[in-house]
Amino acid sequence: MKSPSLQRRTLGLVAVVVALLTLFVYVAVRSGPLAPVAVTVAEVESRALKPSLFGIGTVEARYTYKIGPTFAGRVKRLDVHVGDRVKAGQILGEMDPVDLDDRVSSQESGLKRAEAALREATARQSYAETQARRYEELLAVRSTSEEMAATKRQERQIADAALSAAREDLARSRSDRDAVVAQRSNLRLISPVDGVVLLRDADPGTTIVAGQAVVEVIDPKSLWINVRFDQISASGLAADLPVRIALRSRRDQLLNGRVLRVEPKADAVTEELLAKVVFDTLPKSLPAIGELAEVTVDLPRLPEIPVISNAAIRRDGDKVGVWQVVDGDLRFTPIKLGTSDLDGYVQVLDGLQAGDKTVIHSEKALTAKSRVKIVERLVGAAR
Amino acid sequence: MISLAGRDIHHAWGKFVLTGFGLGLLIGVTLIMAGVYRGLVEDGRALLDNSGADLWVVQKDTLGPYAEPSSLNDDIYRTVLAMPGVDRAANVTYLTMQVRKGEEDVRAMVVGIAPGLPGSAPGWPPYLIAGRQITRGHYEAVADIASGLKLGDRLTIRRNHYAVVGMTRRMVSSGGDPMVFIPLKDAQDAQFLKDNDAIWQSRRRTEANPAFNRPGVPGLLEAVIASQSTNSSVNAILVALKPEQAPDEVAESIRRWKRLTVYTRAQMEDIVVTKLIATSAKQIGMFLVILAIVCAAIVAFIIYTLTMDKIREIAVLKLIGTRNRTIAWMIMQQALALGTIGFVVGKIAATFSAPIFPKYVFLMPQDSIAGFLAMMAICMLASLVAIRMALKVDPAEAIGG
Numbered sequence: 001m002k003s004p005s006l007q008r009r010t011l012g013l014v015a016v017v018v019a020l021l022t023l024f025v026y027v028a029v030r031s032g033p034l035a036p037v038a039v040t041v042a043e044v045e046s047r048a049l050k051p052s053l054f055g056i057g058t059v060e061a062r063y064t065y066k067i068g069p070t071f072a073g074r075v076k077r078l079d080v081h082v083g084d085r086v087k088a089g090q091i092l093g094e095m096d097p098v099d100l101d102d103r104v105s106s107q108e109s110g111l112k113r114a115e116a117a118l119r120e121a122t123a124r125q126s127y128a129e130t131q132a133r134r135y136e137e138l139l140a141v142r143s144t145s146e147e148m149a150a151t152k153r154q155e156r157q158i159a160d161a162a163l164s165a166a167r168e169d170l171a172r173s174r175s176d177r178d179a180v181v182a183q184r185s186n187l188r189l190i191s192p193v194d195g196v197v198l199l200r201d202a203d204p205g206t207t208i209v210a211g212q213a214v215v216e217v218i219d220p221k222s223l224w225i226n227v228r229f230d231q232i233s234a235s236g237l238a239a240d241l242p243v244r245i246a247l248r249s250r251r252d253q254l255l256n257g258r259v260l261r262v263e264p265k266a267d268a269v270t271e272e273l274l275a276k277v278v279f280d281t282l283p284k285s286l287p288a289i290g291e292l293a294e295v296t297v298d299l300p301r302l303p304e305i306p307v308i309s310n311a312a313i314r315r316d317g318d319k320v321g322v323w324q325v326v327d328g329d330l331r332f333t334p335i336k337l338g339t340s341d342l343d344g345y346v347q348v349l350d351g352l353q354a355g356d357k358t359v360i361h362s363e364k365a366l367t368a369k370s371r372v373k374i375v376e377r378l379v380g381a382a383r
Numbered sequence: 384m385i386s387l388a389g390r391d392i393h394h395a396w397g398k399f400v401l402t403g404f405g406l407g408l409l410i411g412v413t414l415i416m417a418g419v420y421r422g423l424v425e426d427g428r429a430l431l432d433n434s435g436a437d438l439w440v441v442q443k444d445t446l447g448p449y450a451e452p453s454s455l456n457d458d459i460y461r462t463v464l465a466m467p468g469v470d471r472a473a474n475v476t477y478l479t480m481q482v483r484k485g486e487e488d489v490r491a492m493v494v495g496i497a498p499g500l501p502g503s504a505p506g507w508p509p510y511l512i513a514g515r516q517i518t519r520g521h522y523e524a525v526a527d528i529a530s531g532l533k534l535g536d537r538l539t540i541r542r543n544h545y546a547v548v549g550m551t552r553r554m555v556s557s558g559g560d561p562m563v564f565i566p567l568k569d570a571q572d573a574q575f576l577k578d579n580d581a582i583w584q585s586r587r588r589t590e591a592n593p594a595f596n597r598p599g600v601p602g603l604l605e606a607v608i609a610s611q612s613t614n615s616s617v618n619a620i621l622v623a624l625k626p627e628q629a630p631d632e633v634a635e636s637i638r639r640w641k642r643l644t645v646y647t648r649a650q651m652e653d654i655v656v657t658k659l660i661a662t663s664a665k666q667i668g669m670f671l672v673i674l675a676i677v678c679a680a681i682v683a684f685i686i687y688t689l690t691m692d693k694i695r696e697i698a699v700l701k702l703i704g705t706r707n708r709t710i711a712w713m714i715m716q717q718a719l720a721l722g723t724i725g726f727v728v729g730k731i732a733a734t735f736s737a738p739i740f741p742k743y744v745f746l747m748p749q750d751s752i753a754g755f756l757a758m759m760a761i762c763m764l765a766s767l768v769a770i771r772m773a774l775k776v777d778p779a780e781a782i783g784g
Contacts, residue, residue: 013396024727027734028748054519212601230498230520230568269458269615270568294522310518311511311549313501315435318470318626320502337500344515344548346500361512363552365432378512378552 036371038378039362041325042312046354048304051341053237053297057227057277059247059287061220064198066213067189069095075204075214078189082200086191092215095187095208104184107177114166114173121159121166128152128159195219198289220286223279224260227295228272235339236299237262243277248292256280259297296342305338306354307345311361313337321351323359323366330359330368388716391693402685403721407728409681413674414733414754418744420667425745427557427655431648434475435505436621437630439646440637447644448477448619449557449651450659455643457571460497460620462641468633470625473497473504474617476570479556482530482563483539489530491563492556493540495570495617505621508564514549520566525549527561540565541573557659559742567617575614585611675757682725682758683765686718690769697773698781711770718766722758729754 029035078093080086135152138144199216202208225245229237239262245255256279263274277295287293312322314332321334338347352358359366361378392399430449439448440455440463447453457474464472476495481488497504501516508516508525514534517523524545526532529552536547545565554562565573577585586608590596595607622645624633634645646654656664690697700710730751737744 009393009396013393013400016400020724020727020731023731027731054521056521207598209599209601232498233520310501310516311514313516314510315502340500340518342518344518362510363512365509 036373037362037364037366038375039323039325039359039366039372040376040378041357041374042309042360044306044308044348044352044354044356044358046304047307047345049302049307049339049341049345049347051236051299051302051339053229053234053299054342055227055229055234055272055275055295055297057225057293057295059223059289059291059293060226061198061218061289062222062224062276063193063219065192065195065217065219067092067191067215067217068211068213069189069208070186070210071095072208072210073098073187074207075202076187077204078200078202078214080197080200080215082197084197086195086197086217088191088193090191092189092191092197092217093204094189097184097187100180100184100187103180104177107173107180111170111173111177114170118163118166118170121163125156125159125163128156132156189214191217193217193219196286218289220282223282223287223289225257225277225293225295227275227277227293228267228270229275229297231266231271231273234273237273237275237297241297241299243298244296245277245279246294246296247287248294249288255283257295302339302347306348306352306356308335308348308352308358309360310340310344310346312358313346314366323362324357325359325372325374328372330366330370330372332368333358388713388720391696391713392717392720399717399721400724402689403724404728406682406685406721406725408732409678410725410729410754410758411732411736412729413671413678414729414746414751415736415740415744416667416671416674417750417754418733418737418746419740419742420664420671421745421747421750422743423559423660423664423667424656426555426559426743427660428652429553429555429743430557431651431655433509433554433562434621435507435509435623437624437628437648438622438634438637439651440472440620440622440641441618441644441646443642443644445644446654446658448475450654453618454616455618455620457567457615457617459641459643460617463620463622463637463643466633466637466641468624468628468636469622471503471505471623473499473506473621474567474619475506475621476567476574476618477556478570478574478618479558479560480540480573484532484536489532490560491526491530492558492560493570493573494562494564495567495574496564497567505623508549508551508554508562510551511549512552514547516549517564517566518548521569522546523548523566525551525564527551527554527563529555530561530563532563538563540569541576542579543569543573545569553743555743557655571614571617575616582612679761679765682722682761683768686714686721686762686765687769687772689717689721690714690766690773694773694776695781698776698778701776701778702781707774710773714770714773715763715766718762718769719759722762726755726758 074096076094076096080092086092132152132155135144135149139146139149195217197215198218199213201212201216202214208214237259239259241259243257243259245257246253247255257277258280260276260278263276266273308322313320314323316332319332319334320337321332324331324333333351335351336349338349340346359372362372363378364370366372440459441447442453442455445451445453460472460474463469474495474497478493480491480493482491482493494506496506496517498520501507511525512528514525517525522543522545524538524547526538526547526549528550532538532547534547534550537544538547539545540563551562551564556562589608589611590604596604622633624630630647634647637643637645697710733746737746
């Protein structure tokens, strides 16, 4: 007794059951550990890499002139402010001379006194000279005693000695005065170069110890960048290589420069190589001292050999290599890597040929037993 | 012989299938809950797998780097590298923080990875789903897809900006936070770099300290301030062993001669799974048990009601002399069919809804099989109660009442 309504029911039931079962099988196979791993595959290209090195550094001045007194003292006046341009030889300020001016006038008086003493000694000497000569003549005609003549001769010698003592005394006094005057002028703070005032460490009235800087002047033409490169990725760094400099305050504006020198002493603690980079032409508005700069050093172009993206590099046990899809199966190919560039391409020295296909991206870590499904792009990985 | 159960289901299949669907959704929730529990544990394992390490060298007497803070000088890795049996060793830092992208921020675990080529040092993301690995020593990042970041995005960590150059999948911390890989030196800075206000205040504090700011010693203050703003610490050293090396032996020799704490993979898994996520896993586990009990109770109740609905028909069957065994078999068959539909619907619902959850939901096939068997057992037990009621029914009820 089959009625049409019964058949429809059967059909409906079968449809629901079949739909459910289909979904179930799909779910069981397409998700979880049984599902194939989606991967993207790319061909190994032969390409000439243009490797670059990337480092960061700070803008520094090659020469910084720290100007300060050589004696302890107090700052009397300071005529320049930070940012002022100064000329070589310009007086920037002066230390308080305290008693130096008085000592200069004291030395002046001493000098005058010594001059007077010299005049006196000269007068005495010329008189003694005359007397000695006269007694020599008298002795020749026997009008005086031998003793008197000897006394006059001795007096002349004494007057000679007194004269040269007075001369030396004058020279000493003059030197003494010059010394005090030199000390006095040493209190002036003078710029040794044409430059810009970088720092003003003390204001008038401040007491300064000997050797402490009052003003720091830099030569703006001597700005350079002290760049640090990680040692592991600094092979090929050498002097005279061209660089591109991006200052932190003007990221989008690339400046050109070159490596001036690579420091022979590396930083052992931070494991970095240090290099000095100079600008080809200084920007019109000077970069601030201490500003962070990103420096990219362009190395010479390398010969054309197979390269892969560094996303393809995997590790299987103790071997570094890539996964290749061969007849639907995965195979791990150990490779030997060469130089890499900053765009993520790495030279393959051994193990792959141009035109070989390797797995680049994968949804999961791959093993030789993984089932794979090659796709154009992985889910969620928008480019 | 005709199938009584088949005929009965056939008779009111719409109701039967709908009941199965309702039951299925309930089972789906239970499966999801099991998946959440497994996902918690799996997140912990993924963290260890992705690090690529065989040994973790951490500060002495700490459970670092995942379960406790740990701090090591960043040059210790060289001495570890010199130990026999060690193939590769690399510094690593971990810091869970808010990573800013424009106006929004994402909670992420920032991982500092040692420079070099991928594959040369442990700690690098083992595979990518887009983009490339880090090549510059500064200001590049590889982010997990769960962070919502995209290739080419610029993100801000502390005061530095990073360009996202690669994407990963399933690179998460034990708490399920997506990872963001950045170069080690930047990560060291990020970990210890204070905000600018704090730096200024700290400088002023140092300046105010007469011991450091002495007029007679120019340069002392600058030296002190410089020494305050450097960081040469990392959280752990990841060690990969040479093939065929016993991890315990190498770990023991590092422990003994370098006086550091070392964990092997097994010990680390123990720390992460039993210590770090123990409470939340137990919480979910507890909830799973309750849900399973509730689920069983509802299944039993449905089957009981279904049987009770046709108690008159059963009485008629008895009246015409059907054997008890046939009636019992019919009820059990129906219960098992209901359970099967429920399970299939539940499994499908769970699989399709799992990716929507913010944290990882790991549906293990073993869990599904165990769930199916449990479902069948519950259905059978529930049908026993119904069968008992059906067999006790008086055939006279078919005519009376």
